[in-house]
Amino acid sequence: MSRFGEWTTVDGLPAFQCGAVEIAWDPMLDPPSTTHWVHLGNRRITLVAGTDGLSSIWDEHTACLWLASHTGISRLNDQPLTGPPLFGPTYSRVSGPGVVRTVLCPEGESPWVLIRVDVQTAEPVTLSEEWEVSPRLVNLEFPAPWDTEPLETPQVMLEHLGGSLVSATSGPLKTEVPLPPGSHTVWFRFGLDDGPADPSIYAASLASLQERLPAWPAELQWHVALLTGGACADGVLGGHTLNQGSAYSFRHGFNGAARDPLQHALPLVYIEPDLALSVLRNTCAWGSPDGDLPYALDGRKQPWTSLFRPSDQNLWALWLAAEYASATNDYESFTVPVPYHPIHNAEPVPLQENLRRQFRFFVDEIGLGEGGHVRILNADWNDLAITESGVDRDVMISRGSSVLNSAMAAWVLPVYATLASRLGDETTASEARSLASDLRTRVAAEWNGRWFRRAHAPGNVVGDDTLWLEVQPWAILSGAATPTQSRALLGTIDELCRTDSPLGARVRPPNGPIWFSINMTLIWAAAKYDPDLAWNEWQRMTLAAHTAAYPEIWSGTLSGPDAYLPPEDPRPGQTWAMPDLGVAMQAHPIANLHSHSQPLLAYLRLQGLEP
Known part of the structure; x- marks a missing residue:
């Protein structure tokens, strides 16, 4: 149904065969283009493969760094190999008469792509492989x-395996291979040199990929591959990060918010638990010894705290830790030390202690505000909650509170308490359960007869006359809503937020955006009281649903942003943009890991998997 091509199966794995159609799109911050991309990766490198057959290479090992942009081509006797590509879960492939070229991200942490060129020729030819090295740091743009400090440019190589190797810090790289008549397979690799490579890694990588992807429907396999392909081994803090990507990283140059890699790792607890643990450890290492997590890391992996100061981030770390322990029974990992960000010059502590300090920070430093709810600071989950609340900003920051974060904490803290108890910390466990009980009671009092209110400030209530979706599922999940209230609330959400919206519930009726991370919790909450609604909402979250509703929009075909615009918007099915402020998800509206992790987590919840 897509105007861009069709899904197929190659070697038992899902793949997308692009067609020849060219459909222009507007990034809002950059010139319009007819080239579209997909992000494919291993646990180190990202191949950004274009519908024009060219590629970009991204490496976040020590910084948000493009190694090469819009390059990479094979030629036979100076004739370029072009044509609509086939995108597999970890590779891009272009075919022409007598030649097939595959660019693969090999399994593991190889910081390079492997290039296989199969040639069948009746006469002698010269095969050339050409790339342009163009390192560029992206840092808070x-x-x-944000800064103009010189980039320490890496040496990037192009190697003909078994033949020559050329390298440069910038500029063109080219290698030529003369071929006699016959059938040939020629191997190259492009990227950072980490030692010798063997072409056998190609078949081994595809076999490993087939083995590690769960035996689920094709779209879910695709989500797993692209989610895990977004991981990068962290050369500064250790472990792996799962940057939410999209415009945040690839266009604007930061990894944030801290809650996002934690959120992305949640479904991996049941799929690739070692990666989930690695992400937990890495994100905990962003923090300071007092238990605070910065909003984000900038393009040089330094804590960035100057814009948003949310009050929910510790909850996500406690949640992921508890879910990991519940699913794996691996309690030994919580005794292994985790570092703090080098900027703090602090000694590592066991993961258990890192989490305990985060709990203490949540209780003692974030604390409670108006109405006894968790303080909102200058944001909670919603970065614009204060701006859109209509309450004086300074008053809201100093004394305002978030019913959303109270409701979330009322669910998270008991599961964390179970983990703390099993690790022998009964004092923390008891305090966590007590605080959760108090917050649950306070959230229950926010029911206004149709929905739960959103926030409080002195002399002001937010969300009494307007439904804010993000708080509602957590009120159900935490037990603050009675069964009768839960069923009535889901009916109200169906009526106000879901009507005539093919991609799912609007975050605020009548015309709010549609957010993957919020609709995941809606699906989870609805599963107990209205399974039909839950499954229908999950189906609206799929790539198939976006393609059916908006077949001429690339974003949503193979990957997506963090949020879609609703049908009432002038750009329905696309994503948000604030060009006057120089920021736009529309500038890079794909490869946001919410679009892959949240359908997976919602699916697992629908199967009954939760801590």
């Missing part, structure tokens, strides 16, 4: 770069 809104639209100007």
